[in-house]
Amino acid sequence: MPRDAEAQTPSSIEAPGEKAPAVAIVGATGAVGAELLRCLEKRDFPVRHLRLLASPRSAGRTLRFRDAELPVEALTGTSFAGIDLALFSAGAEISRRYAPLAVEAGAVVVDNSSAFRKDPAVPLVVPEVNAATLARHCGIVANPNCVAAVAVVALAPLHRVRPIRRIVASTYQAASGAGAAAMEELVRSTEAHLRGEPFEPKVLPHSAAFNVFSHNAAVDPESGYNGEELKFMAEVRRLLDVPDLPIGITCIRVPVLRTHAISLSIELEAPLSTEEARSLLAAAPGVRLVDDRAANHFPMPSEASGEDEVLVGRLRTDLADPSGRTLALFVAGDQLLKGAALNAVQIAELLLGQAMPHPSFGHPRDAGRGGSRRHSPSAREVAS
Ligand code: NAP
Numbered sequence: 001m002p003r004d005a006e007a008q009t010p011s012s013i014e015a016p017g018e019k020a021p022a023v024a025i026v027g028a029t030g031a032v033g034a035e036l037l038r039c040l041e042k043r044d045f046p047v048r049h050l051r052l053l054a055s056p057r058s059a060g061r062t063l064r065f066r067d068a069e070l071p072v073e074a075l076t077g078t079s080f081a082g083i084d085l086a087l088f089s090a091g092a093e094i095s096r097r098y099a100p101l102a103v104e105a106g107a108v109v110v111d112n113s114s115a116f117r118k119d120p121a122v123p124l125v126v127p128e129v130n131a132a133t134l135a136r137h138c139g140i141v142a143n144p145n146c147v148a149a150v151a152v153v154a155l156a157p158l159h160r161v162r163p164i165r166r167i168v169a170s171t172y173q174a175a176s177g178a179g180a181a182a183m184e185e186l187v188r189s190t191e192a193h194l195r196g197e198p199f200e201p202k203v204l205p206h207s208a209a210f211n212v213f214s215h216n217a218a219v220d221p222e223s224g225y226n227g228e229e230l231k232f233m234a235e236v237r238r239l240l241d242v243p244d245l246p247i248g249i250t251c252i253r254v255p256v257l258r259t260h261a262i263s264l265s266i267e268l269e270a271p272l273s274t275e276e277a278r279s280l281l282a283a284a285p286g287v288r289l290v291d292d293r294a295a296n297h298f299p300m301p302s303e304a305s306g307e308d309e310v311l312v313g314r315l316r317t318d319l320a321d322p323s324g325r326t327l328a329l330f331v332a333g334d335q336l337l338k339g340a341a342l343n344a345v346q347i348a349e350l351l352l353g354q355a356m357p358h359p360s361f362g363h364p365r366d367a368g369r370g371g372s373r374r375h376s377p378s379a380r381e382v383a384s
């Protein structure tokens with residue numbers, strides 16, 4: 001479709017500059033999609049056109065972005081014509097099917113699903129941790145699993161100074177990790193519980209109200225670990241670049257609307273005092289230290305929800321390890337933000353070269369034409 005014609009369609013918005021990219025959000029009506037819209041707006045991300053995509057169920061709905069009420073369109077194979085940046089958050093099956101079509105159409109994809117996270121050709125990126133890996137993208141960048149992303153923001157500053165040798169973790173994961181419908185189900189199950197009425201869950205496997213249960217991902221019969229735990233292990237190893245890092249983890253769903261919390265015990269190469277750990281974390285990007293022993297005030301979902309930073313505290317030497325090399329800590333991060341939407345928009349900012357000098361939206365299609373993936377984009381490449 002000619003760009004001028006596209007600009008007239010109701011799914012496009014007037015944007016603040018010719019070089020701003022045309023953006024599509026796949027899964028715009030979901031829990032992550034809603035936060036993607038908020039993050040783009042809050043961070044004043046340049047957007048020339050915005051196309052909102054979801055299932056046919058949502059076609060015709062409208063969502064607000066900046067001062068415009070934009071229609072939601074049903075995702076199809078031709079949805080990416082004219083799109084420069086496609087932010088995917090509609091599940092792995094949709095990403096596997098449509099992300100290659102988006103790349104083929106000339107877009108760079110930032111994918112929130114698990115579809116490409118294990119693919120060595122696709123960088124798995126948390127900007128505070130491994131931004132440099134972004135430079136080798138070939139059209140798709142993977143956003144990590146939400147609990148892995150939140151954890152590594154706290155782990156990386158320690159790992160850089162005292163390499164981590166082993167991790168033991170337990171998670172306390174919010175209902176919204178299972179999507180907008182699970183969030184709604186937590187509210188309805190709580191109301192039913194308070195009224196003393198029975199409640200039949202349809203989204204989560206058990207009633208979430210006043211309850212905790214093992215994460216709803218399928219359990220691998222051989223190892224006994226569920227899919228969420230296996231993702232955490234594989235992705236933390238990749239993000240910290242320690243392929244054989246021993247990790248044990250138990251993932252648990254708790255009756256919290258948003259923000260995943262994680263209890264971590266990390267064995268380090270050599271002892272690190274809690275004072276040293278505190279000062280490393282206090283200076284770390286994306287981290288807010290909440291570690292007030294006197295007031296018994298540590299990271300909580302109620303204080304992390306809606307916040308960009310990951311809260312870190314309860315720093316102690318783990319007494320289970322007599323060598324003194326193991327540190328215990330507690331982390332809480334809004335997984336809809338740092339674990340998904342915020343991280344994706346931060347990646348997009350890096351791609352756009354807003355916050356980092358080198359990467360750009362330069363696309364692999366240009367490589368075969370003598371182009372480079374690391375050159376500064378022309379107006380046509382970025383804005384067309
Ligand atoms: P959600 O609230 O259930 O939203 C799912 C979105 O996908 C909706 O917009 C839905 O559109 C859309 N969708 C479903 N089927 C579709 C289809 N056939 N074609 C086009 N769009 C379709 O889920 P979510 O929590 O936002 O999660 C979305 C993705 O992000 C998942 O891959 C998830 O693993 C990942 N993620 C989630 C979190 C989190 O904390 N929730 C964190 C990290 C990553 P309709 O409204 O039209 O059904």
Ligand code: 2RA
Pocket residue numbers: 145146147173174176177178228
């Ligand atoms: C969860 N990690 O909390 C997932 C979100 N995709 O279930």
